[in-house]
Amino acid sequence: MNRIYAVGIGPGEERQLTIEAKEVLGRCSVVIGYTVYTDLIRTIFPDKKFISTPMKQEVARCEIAIEEAQKHGEVAMVCSGDAGVYGMASLLYEIGKNHSQVEIIVIPGITAAISGGAVLGAPLNHDFAVISLSDLLTPWETIERRIKAAAKGDFVICLYNPSSRKRHDYLKRACEYILEYKSPDIICGFVRNIGRRGEAKKLLTLKELADTEVDMFTTVYIGNNQTQDINGSMVTPRGYKNV
Amino acid sequence: MNRIYAVGIGPGEERQLTIEAKEVLGRCSVVIGYTVYTDLIRTIFPDKKFISTPMKQEVARCEIAIEEAQKHGEVAMVCSGDAGVYGMASLLYEIGKNHSQVEIIVIPGITAAISGGAVLGAPLNHDFAVISLSDLLTPWETIERRIKAAAKGDFVICLYNPSSRKRHDYLKRACEYILEYKSPDIICGFVRNIGRRGEAKKLLTLKELADTEVDMFTTVYIGNNQTQDINGSMVTPRGYKNV
Numbered sequence: 386m387n388r389i390y391a392v393g394i395g396p397g398e399e400r401q402l403t404i405e406a407k408e409v410l411g412r413c414s415v416v417i418g419y420t421v422y423t424d425l426i427r428t429i430f431p432d433k434k435f436i437s438t439p440m441k442q443e444v445a446r447c448e449i450a451i452e453e454a455q456k457h458g459e460v461a462m463v464c465s466g467d468a469g470v471y472g473m474a475s476l477l478y479e480i481g482k483n484h485s486q487v488e489i490i491v492i493p494g495i496t497a498a499i500s501g502g503a504v505l506g507a508p509l510n511h512d513f514a515v516i517s518l519s520d521l522l523t524p525w526e527t528i529e530r531r532i533k534a535a536a537k538g539d540f541v542i543c544l545y546n547p548s549s550r551k552r553h554d555y556l557k558r559a560c561e562y563i564l565e566y567k568s569p570d571i572i573c574g575f576v577r578n579i580g581r582r583g584e585a586k587k588l589l590t591l592k593e594l595a596d597t598e599v600d601m602f603t604t605v606y607i608g609n610n611q612t613q614d615i616n617g618s619m620v621t622p623r624g625y626k627n628v
Numbered sequence: 629m630n631r632i633y634a635v636g637i638g639p640g641e642e643r644q645l646t647i648e649a650k651e652v653l654g655r656c657s658v659v660i661g662y663t664v665y666t667d668l669i670r671t672i673f674p675d676k677k678f679i680s681t682p683m684k685q686e687v688a689r690c691e692i693a694i695e696e697a698q699k700h701g702e703v704a705m706v707c708s709g710d711a712g713v714y715g716m717a718s719l720l721y722e723i724g725k726n727h728s729q730v731e732i733i734v735i736p737g738i739t740a741a742i743s744g745g746a747v748l749g750a751p752l753n754h755d756f757a758v759i760s761l762s763d764l765l766t767p768w769e770t771i772e773r774r775i776k777a778a779a780k781g782d783f784v785i786c787l788y789n790p791s792s793r794k795r796h797d798y799l800k801r802a803c804e805y806i807l808e809y810k811s812p813d814i815i816c817g818f819v820r821n822i823g824r825r826g827e828a829k830k831l832l833t834l835k836e837l838a839d840t841e842v843d844m845f846t847t848v849y850i851g852n853n854q855t856q857d858i859n860g861s862m863v864t865p866r867g868y869k870n871v
Contacts, residue, residue, distance in 0.1 A: 404644070467745075472750075494742075500736045507712040615721045
């Protein structure tokens, strides 16, 4: 059997892997991925063959994974968080479409929305929307339309890729769209370096968030109209107390 | 230190726990939860004290957790999936607000959107919205408004609690709202009994989904306008192939 496991490794430390993900990685002779993630796995399994490619080499990375699976049987493609949330899983299916002898299996992992939510408290405890602010692969008009739709629906909103060197004002633009629909006093929060050294969190209002610069290692949460700051934790009630 | 760990156990089998969740459960002398979940943990740690309460006893369950933490130091409240996604984490913060000597820590887990997505392929590989169709705690008007907003924004939509004995037509109603904005040919999918015995998945169009009855153990996915059926897997491209 030729298989590629698309393995979500969570925020990055070994304890945030699922037991299944660790077992699968232990079984695969070759681990492919973006350099930062293969380096994390190397500390757990130093004896494997690792193949890493830099950013913007995603198609080549998937083609390598298919070749390696054809040669070695079972290989793993590692992604931070979950491979199916802004990760490589969909591209593996697209590239693998014409290689029916190679099976693709996704091993779920803890995506940043979930791991960052746990750091802040319980911000996603009711309906939520996840949006990436990166316009490298998505037209900004689509991103704008989704932010406005999510704000209008009063979803809790979780923003991935809120910033980069070239896009330092994107979070401000997103907040301005949201301010068309939500109160400036809505509780928001962000987490930097989730589950890694230097982890830091902050709670603030939507108005304050609009004037805050964050970096690309940050995940941002905008509450719904019920979200509260409970002793420093960001908490979106589900409604049990109203019954 | 008096602590309640709100532990997400994932879909239910031991291998879907994170290493951290298993360590934390191993350390706590008391495990509290809904009967179905404590029974799952009992098979891994048979020697602990388990306290379970039935459905609709959520406030009482959190009060018990606080009492137990005051008596025993570290206790765990287990939830399926992630404790912060339609789970008990937010209620623990609400009930714990006036018990500042009891610290609440959320240990992230694999929520159904992620575990079910992995079964289907990669449906959530671009911006997505998660909505519960249960109107026990949320007015139907809010649910309707969110479904329409998510459809208008062309989010991939993941539906939790799509059905119950009393709400057998809710999925149909949701699909009808979505059909106001999305094509009837949009690729959809659902997974029943994720990660458990009897796991089953199906891909179908939005029009077909509107005429399908599912049960309460099912998680439903409605694609965006890019979502594809690739050899039986539900795949939402991120756009790497267009660069």
